[in-house]
Amino acid sequence: DVKVTQSSRYLVKRTGEKVFLECVQDMDHENMFWYRQDPGLGLRLIYFSYDVKMKEKGDIPEGYSVSREKKERFSLILESASTNQTSMYLCASRNRRGLAGVVEKTQYFGPGTRLLVL
Amino acid sequence: AQSVTQLGSHVSVSEGALVLLRCNYSSSVPPYLFWYVQYPNQGLQLLLKYTSAATLVKGINGFEAEFKKSETSFHLTKPSAHMSDAAEYFCAVSESGSDSSYKLIFGSGTRLLVRP
Numbered sequence: 501d502v503k504v505t506q507s508s509r510y511l512v513k514r515t516g517e518k519v520f521l522e523c524v525q526d527m528d529h530e531n532m533f534w535y536r537q538d539p540g541l542g543l544r545l546i547y548f549s550y551d552v553k554m555k556e557k558g559d560i561p562e563g564y565s566v567s568r569e570k571k572e573r574f575s576l577i578l579e580s581a582s583t584n585q586t587s588m589y590l591c592a593s594r595n596r597r598g599l600a601g602v603v604e605k606t607q608y609f610g611p612g613t614r615l616l617v618l
Numbered sequence: 619a620q621s622v623t624q625l626g627s628h629v630s631v632s633e634g635a636l637v638l639l640r641c642n643y644s645s646s647v648p649p650y651l652f653w654y655v656q657y658p659n660q661g662l663q664l665l666l667k668y669t670s671a672a673t674l675v676k677g678i679n680g681f682e683a684e685f686k687k688s689e690t691s692f693h694l695t696k697p698s699a700h701m702s703d704a705a706e707y708f709c710a711v712s713e714s715g716s717d718s719s720y721k722l723i724f725g726s727g728t729r730l731l732v733r734p
Contacts, residue, residue: 504661531720540627542708542724543662550720590661594720605650605669605712607722609661 503527504610506591512616519578521613523591531594532574533607534558534566536587543590549574581617589613620645622711624725632733637681637696639728641709644690651692652710652722653683662708668692679703704732 507522525532530551535543535558545558547566555566563585567575574593578585592607625640643649650669654662666677673685683694692709706729710722 509659540726542726545721548720592662605720605722606652606664606667609654609663611661612659614659 504591504593504608506589506610506613508613509611510614510616512618513578513581514618515582517578517581517617519581519615519617521576521578521589521591521615523574523576523593523610524572525574525593525608526572527593527595527608528571529593529595529608530571531596532568533592533594534564534574534576535590535592536560537590537612538587546576583617585615586617587615589615620649620711620721620723622709622723622725624707624709624728626728627726628729628731630731630733631699633701634698637694637699637703637730639694639707639709639730641683641692641694641725642690643692643709643711645711650712651683651685652712653677653681653692653694654708654710655679656706656708656727658705665694665707699730699732701732701734704730706730 504525532549534546544560549555549568552571565577590612591610594607621644623642652667653665655665656662666675668675668685676682681696706727708727709725712722
């Protein structure tokens with residue numbers, strides 16, 4: 501089974517702090533994703549990484565940055581936390597090629613980090 | 619542009635009753651379609667997916683979904699609800715065939731409540 505882990509389940513930070521959210525997957529997946537989840541809005545993509553050291557902005561990248569120095573680890577950084585970044589953050593990974601080289605779109609999710617910014 | 623609409627932010631059923639969660643999509647190319655479930659304070663778990671093979675897809679925990687191209691729908695059903703099915707359910711769409719199309723577009727979710 502694919503396992504995606506996130507460093508914290510709950511986090512409380514103060515406005516202006518720099519916040520690091522860590523995600524690790526154990527299946528050698530090329531692609532990794534960071535989403536935020538807010539009630540009534542579903543999941544919105546913050547950043548995406550094709551592979552090591554590669555990243556692309558998603559739909560809501562403002563106020564966030566990412567780092568992918570190793571294939572298994574994808575970090576989300578809130579440079580200066582603000583109260584409107586209080587949310588549930590979900591990490592996911594994807595294997596680009598499934599069985600027989602078929603394009604695979606399934607994403608596997610971690611348990612989430614619920615962040616409260618005061 | 620692709621989009622997903624889930625009708626009903628909350629659905630309430632009695633234990634043992636039929637579960638029907640609605641999902642309609644828009645896509646200019648044949649889609650891949652997914653249903654994920656999220657239990658309280660957990661991440662998303664894949665329930666089932668459609669990838670252009672059989673139109674009736676069976677998933678885990680007795681759920682199934684039918685792809686209807688003419689109706690652009692991918693509704694999720696379960697014949698008999700169980701208390702443990704109470705969770706939030708998300709429908710998602712992605713373009714088929716294109717490896718560069720990595721995005722999953724998610725609906726806003728439907729919370730399923732199961733009454734004893």
